[in-house]
Amino acid sequence: MLAMEEPRYLICRLALNAPEEMPITKEQYESLLASRDCLTELTSLEEKFFAVSESYREVEKVIFDITINDLLYSSVQVPEIYASGALFGRQVASFMSVVRLYLDTIETHAREITGGKVDAAAVKAVLSERYGLSFYYRVMEAIRNHAQHRAFPVHSASYGGGWDKDRTENTYRAEFFFEAAKAKDDRKFKTKTREEIEMAGGKVDLKACVRQYFSDFCEIHAEFRKLFAESKTAAEKDIKYWRERWANESGNPPLIGVGAFKFNGEYIDLDAKRAFIGPQIDEYRESLEAKTALLTDMVYRKIGLYSERERK
Numbered sequence: 001m002l003a004m005e006e007p008r009y010l011i012c013r014l015a016l017n018a019p020e021e022m023p024i025t026k027e028q029y030e031s032l033l034a035s036r037d038c039l040t041e042l043t044s045l046e047e048k049f050f051a052v053s054e055s056y057r058e059v060e061k062v063i064f065d066i067t068i069n070d071l072l073y074s075s076v077q078v079p080e081i082y083a084s085g086a087l088f089g090r091q092v093a094s095f096m097s098v099v100r101l102y103l104d105t106i107e108t109h110a111r112e113i114t115g116g117k118v119d120a121a122a123v124k125a126v127l128s129e130r131y132g133l134s135f136y137y138r139v140m141e142a143i144r145n146h147a148q149h150r151a152f153p154v155h156s157a158s159y160g161g162g163w164d165k166d167r168t169e170n171t172y173r174a175e176f177f178f179e180a181a182k183a184k185d186d187r188k189f190k191t192k193t194r195e196e197i198e199m200a201g202g203k204v205d206l207k208a209c210v211r212q213y214f215s216d217f218c219e220i221h222a223e224f225r226k227l228f229a230e231s232k233t234a235a236e237k238d239i240k241y242w243r244e245r246w247a248n249e250s251g252n253p254p255l256i257g258v259g260a261f262k263f264n265g266e267y268i269d270l271d272a273k274r275a276f277i278g279p280q281i282d283e284y285r286e287s288l289e290a291k292t293a294l295l296t297d298m299v300y301r302k303i304g305l306y307s308e309r310e311r312k
Contacts, residue, residue, distance in 0.1 A: 089152030
C-alpha cells in the first residue's frame, strides 16, 4: 500500500502553463484564508450599508417628486392624493427592508470579520444604545415590524404651499404621518412605543422619522467600523505582505488568479478553500467605503433648492 503524500501549500496562479509557485506553511495558508474571509465579509457588509444609503436616497427623491408635482399641478384629484401616500409608503417599506437585511446579518458579519473577537453581545450593545437614545429609532423599528406584517406605514398626509410671514416666498411641502391609534389592534406593536407616539401628539411625521433613523443608522455603522478596525488592519497587512512577496519572488507581478491553495501531490485539492490575494475585490470595497465615509450627522443636512441671490 502506497503512503499518501503530505499536503503541500502554495501561492500560485490558477491558470494553465503558469509555472510560478511559492511554497508556504499550513499556518500561513490558514492565516491567508482567515484574512481573505475577513475582507470578503467586510465587502458584503459595506455593500449592504451602501444599499441602505441608496434606498434612503430613493425615499428623498420620492418626497421631492411628490412635492414638485403638487407645486406645478396643485389642483390634484383625490385618487392622486392617495396614490402619492401609497408611493411614499412603499418606498419607506423598501428602505426599512434593506435596513432589516443589514441588521439580521450583522452578528454573522461580526463573527466572521473578527474571528469571534466581536461577539453577539457586543453587537447588541451598539444597537441597544442607539435604541435607547433615539425616539425616532424606536418608532421606526416598531413601524418596520408593523409594515412588514400588517400594512404600509402612511395613515394620513398633507400637501400644499404656505407663505412666509413677509409673503415673499410660498414654500410647498408634502407631509406623511403614522398614527398611533391605527396600530392599536396590532399586538406586535410595542405598547411603550405606541404610548410615546401618543404623548408626542398621537402621530409622527414620517419624513422626520426616516431622516433621523437613517442618521442613527449611519452612526451605528460607524461604530461597527471601529469595532472591526483591528481585524481589518491585520487582514490587509497579511494580504499586502504576500502580494509584495509574490511581486519580488515570482518575477511575474500581475496578481490575476494568484492565491493560496492546498495541493495533494501535484494536484490542487478541489475541496479545500482558497484565498486569492489580488486587489480587485478589496478595491471595490474601498470604493464603497470612500463613497459613504462622510455620512455623519445626516439629520442636520438639507438640500437648499434656492441660492442666496434668488432669496434676495
